[in-house]
Amino acid sequence: xxxxxxxxAGKTALVNLFSKPNTVLFPNExxxxxxxxxxxxxxxxxxxxxxxxxxxxxxxxxxxIEKLGDVEHQFIIDLGxxxxxxxxxxxxxxxxxxxxxxxxxAEMDREKLKRIxxxxxxxxx
Amino acid sequence: MMILRILEFFIFPGALxxxxxxxxxxxxxxxxxxxxxxxVGPPFLQPLYDFAxxxxxxxxxxxxxxxxxxxxxxILQFSVALTMSLFLPIISPEGLISFDGDLFFFLFLLGIxxxxxxxxxxxxxxxxxxxxxxxxxxxxxxxxIPLSLSLAGIANVARSMRISxxxxxxxGVFFTFGSFGKILLIIPWxxxxxxxxxxxxxxxxxxxxxxxxxxxxxxxxxxxxxxxxDLALVKMSEFLNLTNLSVLIxxxxxxxxxxxxxxxxxxxxxxxxxxxxxxxVVFALxxxxxxxxxxxxxQSTEGMWKYLLPLALGGVILIxxxxxxxxx
Numbered sequence: 001x002x003x004x005x006x007x008x009a010g011k012t013a014l015v016n017l018f019s020k021p022n023t024v025l026f027p028n029e030x031x032x033x034x035x036x037x038x039x040x041x042x043x044x045x046x047x048x049x050x051x052x053x054x055x056x057x058x059x060x061x062x063x064x065i066e067k068l069g070d071v072e073h074q075f076i077i078d079l080g081x082x083x084x085x086x087x088x089x090x091x092x093x094x095x096x097x098x099x100x101x102x103x104x105x106a107e108m109d110r111e112k113l114k115r116i117x118x119x120x121x122x123x124x125x
Numbered sequence: 126m127m128i129l130r131i132l133e134f135f136i137f138p139g140a141l142x143x144x145x146x147x148x149x150x151x152x153x154x155x156x157x158x159x160x161x162x163x164x165v166g167p168p169f170l171q172p173l174y175d176f177a178x179x180x181x182x183x184x185x186x187x188x189x190x191x192x193x194x195x196x197x198x199x200i201l202q203f204s205v206a207l208t209m210s211l212f213l214p215i216i217s218p219e220g221l222i223s224f225d226g227d228l229f230f231f232l233f234l235l236g237i238x239x240x241x242x243x244x245x246x247x248x249x250x251x252x253x254x255x256x257x258x259x260x261x262x263x264x265x266x267x268x269x270i271p272l273s274l275s276l277a278g279i280a281n282v283a284r285s286m287r288i289s290x291x292x293x294x295x296x297g298v299f300f301t302f303g304s305f306g307k308i309l310l311i312i313p314w315x316x317x318x319x320x321x322x323x324x325x326x327x328x329x330x331x332x333x334x335x336x337x338x339x340x341x342x343x344x345x346x347x348x349x350x351x352x353x354x355d356l357a358l359v360k361m362s363e364f365l366n367l368t369n370l371s372v373l374i375x376x377x378x379x380x381x382x383x384x385x386x387x388x389x390x391x392x393x394x395x396x397x398x399x400x401x402x403x404x405x406v407v408f409a410l411x412x413x414x415x416x417x418x419x420x421x422x423x424q425s426t427e428g429m430w431k432y433l434l435p436l437a438l439g440g441v442i443l444i445x446x447x448x449x450x451x452x453x
Contacts, residue, residue, distance in 0.1 A: 009416040013161035023165040 033101040038084045040102045040115070043075055047096030048119045054088035054097060063088060071121045079105050080113040134211070139221055143210035144361070147368035148172045150407055154367065157411035172364065179357035187350050191248040195350065198245045199358035202238055206365035209234045212288060213372045214381045216396050218296065219289040226286045231373065232273055235328060238366065239265035242337070245359075246347030257346025260422040261330065261337030267429035268327030268334070274437035275317035275324070278444045279377050282310060288376060296380035309451050313443040318378045320437045322409055325370045327429070329363065332414040336422040368403075371410060375402040 024031055033039070050073055055063045062081035066074045088097050107113050133139055151172045159166030186192050212220045212231050220227075239261070246258025280286050283294035298307070327334040338346030345351075348359055375381055382399035420428065 006416060010412070013412065013415050016163045017157070017160050019163070021160065021165045022163045 033103070037101040037103075038086050038099045040079060040105055041077055041082060041084075041088060041097055041099050042102075042115075043077065043117050043119075044096045044098070045075070045117050045119045047094045048075065049094055049096075050119055050121055051093075053091045053093075057087045057091045059083065059085060059087065065119075068118075073119045073121060075117050075119045077115045078113060079115060080110055134221055138213075138215035139211060140207055142215070143207065143213070143365060143368060147210075147361075147364035148176070150368055150371065150403070151364045153404070153407055154411045154414070157408060158415045161412070161415040176357050176361060179360065180354050182353035184355060185352045187250050190250040190350065194244055194248040195355060198241050199351065199355040199362075202241055202362040203358040203365075205234050205238045205241075206362035206369065209238075209369045210365055213369065214289060214292050214376045215372070215399060216382060216392055218292040218376075218382060223287065223289050228276060228280060228286050228288050228291070228377075229273075231288070231369075232269070232276065235272075235366075235370075236265075236269060238362065239269070239328065242347045245351070246349075249347075249350035251350050253343040253345070253349045254347055257337050257339075257343050257349065260339075261347050263422055263426050264327050264330070264334050264337055264429075267426045268324040268433075271320050271429060271433040271437040272324035272328070274434070274441055275321040276377060278313060278317045278437070278441040281441065281444050281448070282314070288373070292376045292381040295377065296383035298380070309447050310444065313440040313447070314378065316436060316440045316443075318374070320433055320440065321374055321378070322406070322413065323433060324429075325374065325410060326413060327425070328370055329367055329410075331410065333417040333420050334425045335419050336425060339419060367407075367410075371406040372399075372403050375399070375406045379405065 050065060052065055055065050060081045060083050062078045062083075064076040064078070066076065068074050084099065086099050089099050105113065135141060152167065152169055155171070156166040184196075186195060209231055211222045212227055214220050224230075242265070243258045243262040246254035246261065249255075279295070280291055282298075283291040285291055285294070323333075326332065330337050336346075338348060343349070348356060351359055372381070379402045381402060382395040
C-alpha cells in the first residue's frame with residue numbers, strides 16, 4: 001500500500017469522525033430502499049382479470065388462484081415460496097401486481113405468510 | 126503521612142486511578158475507531174461491563190495444558206502492568222516510584238509483559254495459541270529496539286535516564302527556544318515521536334501489528350484458550366498498557382504534567398494539562414490503528430527491522446550531532 005492510499009484513508013477517517021454515523025437504530029429507523037426495490041408482491045384486486053398468466057409464469061409456484069364460487073376467486077400469494085423475481089409484475093398486462101418495498105415479512109407461522117385476497121370475475125361486455 | 130502515602134499508591138494517582146483511566150482510554154480508543162469507521166461505537170462503560178462479565182465466568186482449561194502457567198501468567202501480566210503504571214507522572218513530573226534509570230526499568234517490565242504472552246500461547250496446547258504466541262514474540266522482538274532507541278534519544282536530549290527529569294526538561298523546553306540547535310532538535314524529536322507511536326501500536330498489538338491475535342485467521346492468537354477471570358486479567362493488563370505507554374509518550378515527548386505555580390489550583394491545572402496531552406497521544410494511536418490494515422507477521426517484522434530501526438538509530442545520531450555541534 002502506497003503512502004497516498006494511507007493519506008486517502010486518513011482523510012476519510014477524519015471526515016467520518018465529524019459526520020453522522022451510518023448505523024441505523026433498527027426497530028425505530030429503517031434503511032431507505034431504492035425505487036425499484038423488489039419486496040413483497042401485492043395484488044390490486046380491482047385491476048385483476050384472472051387471466052392466470054402470473055400463476056403460470058411463477059417459477060416457485062407461489063401464486064395460486066382458486067375458484068370459490070361463480071364469480072368469486074381466491075388469489076393466494078405464498079411469501080414462503082416467493083423468490084421475489086418480479087416475473088409476475090413483468091408479465092401482468094393490467095398493472096394488477098406490484099413488488100413493493102416492504103421487506104419485513106417474518107412470521108411465527110408458515111400459514112400466515114400466505115397473503116390471501118378475493119377477486120371477482122368481471123362480466124364480459 | 127504514612128496513610129496518605131499508602132492511599133497515593135492504592136487510589137490516586139496509583140492503582141485504582143490507573144485502572145479507571147485505562148478503562149476510559151480504552152473506551153475512547155474504541156469509540157474513536159468506530160466513529161472513524163462511520164459506526165456508532167460502544168457505550169461509555171462497555172469495557173467495564175466486559176471486564177465484570179468475564180470475572181463472573183468459570184475457568185475452563187484445555188486438556189494436556191500447563192494449568193499453573195495458564196493461571197499464573199495473567200496474574201503476572203496484570204501485576205507487571207500495574208507496577209508500570211506507578212512510574213507514570215500524573216499529577217506531578219515525578220511518578221510514585223522514581224529512581225535513576227527508571228525509564229529502562231519501565232522498558233524491562235514492558236519486555237516481561239510482551240514475552241509472557243509467548244509462554245501463555247505455548248503452554249495452552251492449542252495450534253492457534255502456538256502460532257499466535259510465535260507471532261506475538263516476533264513482533265515483540267521487533268518493536269522493542271526501535272522503541273528503546275527512540276526513548277534513549279529523548280533521554281539524551283534531557284541528559285537523564287529518569288522519567289521525572291526528562292518530563293521536567295521537556296515541559297520546560299517549549300518555553301526556552303534559546304539557541305539554533307534547540308530548534309533543530311525538532312526534526313529528530315518528531316521522527317522519534319512517530320517511531321515510538323508506531324512501536325506502541327506493536328506493543329499493544331493494534332492494527333498494523335495485530336498478527337499475534339489475528340481474529341479472522343487464528344481465532345484469538347495466544348489468548349485463544351483463556352477463559353473467565355484469566356482472560357479478564359489479560360484484557361485489563363492490555364488496557365493498563367495502553368495507559369502506560371500513552372502517558373509515557375505524552376510525558377517524554379510532550380512534557381507531561383508541567384509545574385505551573387498558580388497558587389491553589391496548581392495540581393488541578395497540572396492534571397488537566399496531563400490529560401490533554403495523553404488524549405492527544407491516544408487520538409494519534411486510534412487514528413493510525415483505524416487507517417491501517419493488518420500486516421503479515423513477516424511484513425511487520427521486516428518493516429520494523431529494515432525501516433524503523435535505522436530511522437530510530439539515525440534520529441539518535443542526529444540528536445548527538447546537534448548536541449555536539451549545534452550547541453543545544
